[in-house]
Amino acid sequence: MAGRGKLIAVIGDEDTVTGFLLGGIGELNKNRHPNFLVVEKDTTINEIEDTFRSLGSLLGSVVEAEPNEHDPPLWAEIDSRQFLHRDDIGIILINQYIAEMVRHALDAHQHSIPAVLEIPSKEHPYDAAKDSILRRARGMFTAEDLR
């Protein structure tokens, strides 16, 4: 892994994922699950959240603590796809409108790796006011701090 480097994951609509896969970030083989998720109309918020959640957490045991009672047969599959728990992912690219669906998971992610980057989508332009990183930076300064 030291010579190979980390991967870039992407969670987005069809065009965003296709584009970045064209850029050469995709990984998929018999042993490894994909480092991308195409979000379609029938993709549930749970699936997005589960896929994202493991990408950044360095605490692998957290995954086993939260079984999905609604889809027990899918639990193992979703577990192994979770990006936040994979230690080989350095950056997660996510469309901002999808990030809004799982904003609580993004705000809870405090680690520097993987870094989460919100990008626009075709129907939803980028809004800096919604970006988690910029909101944290904006919330730094209060009237008291500037005295």
Place this chain on the structure above:
Amino acid sequence: MAAPDLRAELDSLLLQLLGDLEELEGKRAVLNARVEEGWLSLAKARYAMGAKSVGPLQYASHMEPQVCLHTSEAQEGLQKFKVVRAGVHTPEEVGPGEAALRRRKGPAKTPEPQSSEAPQDPLNWFGILVPHSLRQAQASFRDGLQLAADIASLQNRIDWGRNQIRGLQEKLKQLEPGAA
């Protein structure tokens, strides 16, 4: 550390943070522009090849990443990202600095050892002869990846700076409770 030194360091960190935020805004605008160019090129390619010819149905069942990230820790807790492309070879330079004629030795005796491990170009998923717009899309998204790594490094630096500033503010409050 005395209060004036802390204040000076705090000022320096604040200025750096504001500079980083400005740089982040600039790079974001460029990234968003590249991604939008990429979508437009994908739409043109779809128009040329057919509506269902550019999408998840064409993804390969086996993918190897052409691009990976190398991380380095500049300071404690501060991660920096760099995009590295697999199979990039620097071309042999035969420049005007050479005094003698270059002796050509015929066919290369030792092929590059990495050529057999070079990952497949994702353009090949879409056919042998792909429209120029698809290549343009690939170029746009590749540029976007470089920018994404820079933006991720900047975001980490902003978070790091934010934590440093909070720490210094706490120390200042302890040193000068009356001033707070």
